[in-house]
Amino acid sequence: MKKITELTAELAAPAIAEAGCTLxxxxxxxxxxxxxxxxxxxxxxxxxxxxxxxxxxKLSDLLDEADPIEGSYTLEVxxxxxxxxxxxxxxxxxxxxxxxxxxxxxxxxGQKEIPGVLxxxxxxxxxxxxxxxxxxxxxxxxxxxxxxxxxxx
Numbered sequence: 024m025k026k027i028t029e030l031t032a033e034l035a036a037p038a039i040a041e042a043g044c045t046l047x048x049x050x051x052x053x054x055x056x057x058x059x060x061x062x063x064x065x066x067x068x069x070x071x072x073x074x075x076x077x078x079x080x081k082l083s084d085l086l087d088e089a090d091p092i093e094g095s096y097t098l099e100v101x102x103x104x105x106x107x108x109x110x111x112x113x114x115x116x117x118x119x120x121x122x123x124x125x126x127x128x129x130x131x132x133g134q135k136e137i138p139g140v141l142x143x144x145x146x147x148x149x150x151x152x153x154x155x156x157x158x159x160x161x162x163x164x165x166x167x168x169x170x171x172x173x174x175x176x
Contacts, residue, residue: 027051027060030091031082035062038081042066042074047103048110051096058096060086063103070102108171115144115151118172125153125162126169137162138173 025033028049039046039062047063062082064070079100086098109115109123123141127134139153139160149164 027092030089031060031062031086034085034089035078035082038078038085039064041081042077044070044074044078047107051092058092058094060092060096060098062098062100063107064100065103065107075100075102105174106172108169109141112144112146115141115146115170119144122173122175123153124171124173125151125167126171127162127166128168129166131166141170 028051031049031051032046035046035049042064044064044066047065048061049063050059050061052059052061062078064074064078066074079098082100083098086092106124109118119141121141123139125137125139127137129135131137137153137155137160139155141151142154142159143152143161144150145152149167150161151164151167151170152159152161154160
């Protein structure tokens with residue numbers, strides 16, 4: 024049996040392509056007692072509200088028809104955002120040289136959040152290397168809670 028996120032990605036693919044977007048991620052999470060099915064989109068030039076509305080309407084109908092989720096949930100379709108989380112090896116490869124924020128499970132030198140520029144990603148081990156303060160810093164996958172893009176102003 025396929026995961027809800029995988030099935031949702033398959034169901035959403037035609038609507039996402041029709042809107043001229045690509046799928047960034049699908050999340051199925053429980054927050055505050057409510058289940059959320061989030062479909063995050065990406066698009067050259069940015070995702071707008073009309074893209075989200077188009078995909079949401081079509082996907083909602085497809086999910087009602089397929090009925091893959093027992094119980095109630097809230098469907099959210101939105102942009103992956105400028106400060107999106109990097110999860111897949113292709114995400115890291117695409118954004119090499121970009122500003123990121125590495126969030127750690129445990130503080131290192133008193134820091135749990137370390138800003139820098141993404142300089143390397145080891146696909147085999149999942150280690151992330153950033154340039155921070157003029158020096159390279161590498162973080163093991165097991166120590167890294169999240170790596171996300173960082174917008175600098």
